[in-house]
Amino acid sequence: xxxxxxxxxxxxxxxxxxxxxxxxxLEGVGCDCLGLVRGIWHELYxxxxxxxxxxxxxxxxxxxxxxxxxxxxxxFGPPLPLTQARAGDLLLFRWRPQMAAKHAGILSxxxxxxxxxxxxxxxxxxxxxxWRRRVAAAFRFPGR
Numbered sequence: 769x770x771x772x773x774x775x776x777x778x779x780x781x782x783x784x785x786x787x788x789x790x791x792x793x794l795e796g797v798g799c800d801c802l803g804l805v806r807g808i809w810h811e812l813y814x815x816x817x818x819x820x821x822x823x824x825x826x827x828x829x830x831x832x833x834x835x836x837x838x839x840x841x842x843x844f845g846p847p848l849p850l851t852q853a854r855a856g857d858l859l860l861f862r863w864r865p866q867m868a869a870k871h872a873g874i875l876s877x878x879x880x881x882x883x884x885x886x887x888x889x890x891x892x893x894x895x896x897x898x899w900r901r902r903v904a905a906a907f908r909f910p911g912r
Contacts, residue, residue, distance in 0.1 A: 772812070772909050773856025779808045780874045780882045786890040790825060801872040801884045802836070805858060808874070809843075812909065817843045834868040836860060837905060844907035853906035862904040869904045 782795060789798025793806040802820060810816050818839070840860060841847070848857065853875055861871040873883030876892060881899070884890045893899065 772911060773854065775812060776808055776856040776874060776909055777876055779811050780804070780876065780890075783807065783884075783890045784882065784892060786884070788884050788886055788888055788890075791820075791823065799884050799890065800886070804874075804882075804884045804890055805872050809909075813912065832868075836869045836872065840869075840905065840907050844910060847905035847907055850903060850906055856909065858907040858909065860904045860907070861899070861902040863902060871902075875906070 783799065783804055786794075786796055786804075787798045788800060789803070790800050791803065792798035792800065793803030793810075795807055799807060806816055806820075820839075837860060840858065844858060853859065855875055855877055857875045859873050859875050859881055860869040861873070862869050863871075871883065873881040873893075875895070876882050879895045880892055881895050882890065882892050885893070
């Protein structure tokens with residue numbers, strides 16, 4: 769693992785237990801899945817690359833655009849082959865193949881990831897087949 773991956777995992781681990789709050793990004797207070805990634809990015813790099821506009825819970829279904837995937841490619845670079853994903857990498861998920869990516873998490877082990885789970889909190893979940901088949905892309909956090 770690289771230093772950046774170690775830092776991502778350390779930071780993400782501190783967020784576990786943070787309540788789910790739509791559009792929030794404050795450790796211990798509340799976040800959604802994007803807010804978790806924004807919080808990690810902010811701690812790593814000292815700022816956010818862009819602030820997302822306000823978004824409704826059904827934003828991905830209504831927009832017709834793959835905004836989460838597009839933003840990940842702008843700031844992380846091209847996606848990695850899933851076979852090369854390792855702990856500390858960003859995972860994006862699609863609920864269905866033809867839909868936009870709508871969920872994000874941090875790969876924390878070969879079969880586990882950390883994410884903000886709606887109606888719950890930031891948790892570590894097993895990357896079971898039902899989650900694994902929904903992984904749309906993996907991205908490595910850029911070096912500092």
